[in-house]
Amino acid sequence: MLLEAFVAAIPSRYVVVETLPDPASTPLNSDCCARNGRGCLVSVTTSLDHPTTSADKERSAPPAGPAHPRAILAIILISYFLILLDNSVIFTGLPSIASALRLDAAGLSWVQDAYTLVFGGLLLLGARLGDLLGRRRVFVFGLAVFVTASFLIGVAPTGWWLIGSRALQGVGAAIVAPSALSLLTASFPEGERRSRAVAWYAATAGIGASLGLLVGGAAAEWISWRAGFFINVPLGIAMAVLAPRYLPATQRQRGRFDLLGALSATLGVGALVFGILESAGRGWGSPVVVGAMVAAAVLLAGLVVHERRTAQPILPLRLFADRRRWGAYAARALYLGAMMGFFFFTTQLMQDAFGFTPFQAGLGFLPMTAVNFAVATVLLRVVRRAGEASTLVAGVALTLAGMAWLAQVGAVGSYLEGVALPMVLIGAGQGLAFAPLTSYGIAGVRAEDAGAASGLVNTAHQLGTATGLALLVAASAGATDLTVRVSTALTWGTGLLAFCLIAAVTVIIPGRRTSATN
Structure with missing residues (x-):
């Protein structure tokens, strides 16, 4: 089966041997609470220094939950990958879509914008629904919406049908994305085990966009642009069927729905x-x-x-009290703004300046994808030696160096020197930076705030992509020559990464030190 094959590919050291239920139902360690003033997700165990009675065993045994942590991680990663896939697969298919459905430039822009707008707008609402209705239940529902929309996109006969289906797909993505991260948080206790899971989650975030371009390019060139969306259907159905079997059943939070806050x-x-x-x-x-x-x-x-x-707020403002978290949200938005511009403009560069086909353009991102994946496999060892803060700074700095190099593409005539080698730096930087950015975004959250924190991580992600792309497009609009336009956009992208690096050094790292002393 697909799931078993994917699970087998995940090294056993990257997953846990047991899982915890939803943080909302997990006992808190009182010593930890006394020490740092907040709850820590831990398993309750009895002391080896005292005899254990049957009553103690009953009290100390962890609540029944899924015994397949690798399957949990696989379901979450594959589902998250599908969302990322469709966020970039559309790029290489746009020319074919315009021709097939007779869309002008404005209509074509709404093919992407409808998805981004709805996805970004509904993320906080999607996160809160998971808290109130149960994250696994909401996760499965979101997958069902996403799969249905993907099928409707694949059979779209007209432009308005396609745009409407993309908006519906954004609804599904806004439900799945925060539910996936909060389920990961609920399944893996805070510490090294969760760090390993987050590393794979972050690697999926980094690799998904570039693989989306490859899949979209191959589909557009050899089959049809529609094939890139049909891929979601069997995969999404499989994950929705397997989720109730493997994912932990999370308890619903009691409370009223904050309708005014949601609106x-x-x-x-x-x-x-x-x-x-x-x-x-x-x-x-x-x-x-x-x-x-x-x-x-x-x-x-x-x-x-x-x-x-x-x-009972939909957006607990206490999430911004920790400098690590709000610094991570800001840094993530800046980082993703630069990266979305990188994908958007580099794809055009390879196809229009270097004469690549859509599939070749997708292959052109492999230097970044391969390095990103390689870094993800050793990331935990790097973090163990250098620390999470140093890893984040190194990752952003490498990405910045690669982007600055790529921005000189007008002066470099070959793909190898002008694109491939800078991509190696960008891939290494992305592999190092994404996991700490994700980890800091959910660091130290209360059990009841896990969904809201996950929603904020994804909201920062989407706002960053939308803002960054709009900024880079506007900044480069005056250039008539393609290489000059790409160079200008990527220079501005380098500036966004510089601000991201400043945020990491001046906000996140001092916030980490403050948290450690409290």
């Missing part, structure tokens, strides 16, 4: 993403863009005021 968060983030997306074509001074940004500011400010007062 404010969804509409506010949606207006922000819409304004950013539209700025690329209309300009920042457009009434539509200004109106969207003003609406976003009002709605998000109202969200903050409301969340301060409500007893």
Whole structure:
């Protein structure tokens, strides 16, 4: 079976031999709470210095849960990969889609924007649904929506059908993404075991985009652009069927649904993403863009005021009290903004300047993908020796160096020197940076905040991609020559990475030290 094959490929040292249930139902270690003022997810065990009675065994035994941690990790990673796949597979298929469905430039942009807008806008709502209704149940429902939308995209007869289906796919992705990360948090206790799982999750985030371009290019060239979306159907159905068997059943949190907070968060983030997306074509001074940004500011400010007062917020503001977490959200947005621009413009460079076919352009990203995967396999050893903070700084710095090198592509005539070698640095940097960024984003969260923290990690991810791409497109719009346009965009991307590095050094690392002393 596919799952068994994928599970076998995961080294046993990267998974745990036991799992914990949902943090909401996991006992807290009182010594740990007294020491650092917050709960730590631990298994309750009896002391070896005292005789153990049958009652002790009954109390100390971990609650019944799934006994297949590698299967848990495989289901989460494959499901997350499907989301990432479709976030990039569309790039190489756009020319074929435009021709087949007779879409103009504006309609073609909405093929991607509809997905991004809905995905980004609904992430916090999707995370909260998992908390209230049960994360496994919501995860399976999200997969069902995502698979259905993927099928509808594959059979789309018209442009409006395709755009509507992409929006529906964004709904499914907004449910699956935060549920996947919170299920991972619930399944693997905090510490080295979770770090190993997060390393694979982060590797999937780094590799998924480049493999999406390869799969999309191969499908567009040899079969049809539709094939890239049909791939999701059998894989998604398989994960939805296997999830109830292997994933831990999480308890629902008691409480009321914060409807006003949900509306404010969804509409506010949606207006922000819409304004950013539209700025690329209309300009920042457009009434539509200004109106969207003003609406976003009002709605998000109202969200903050409301969340301060409500007893059960959809966005607990205490998540921003830890410098590690809010620094990780900001750094992730900056990092992803640069990386989305990298994929968008480098794909054009390889096809239009170097004459690559869509499939060859996908293969052109293999230097980055291969190095990224290789780094992921040794990441835990690197973190053990150098520390998580040093690993993050090194990863961002390597990515920055690779991006700065790639931005000189106009002065370099060959693919090897101008693209492939810089990609090696970018792949190594991405392999090092993603796991710490993810880990810091969920560091030290309370059990009841796991879903919200996961939603914020993914919201930062989506806002970063939308903002970064819009910024780089706008910055390079004045250049008529392709290589000059790509060089300009990637130079700005290098600037985003420089700010990401500053955030890591001045916010995340000091925040880590402060947390360690408390």
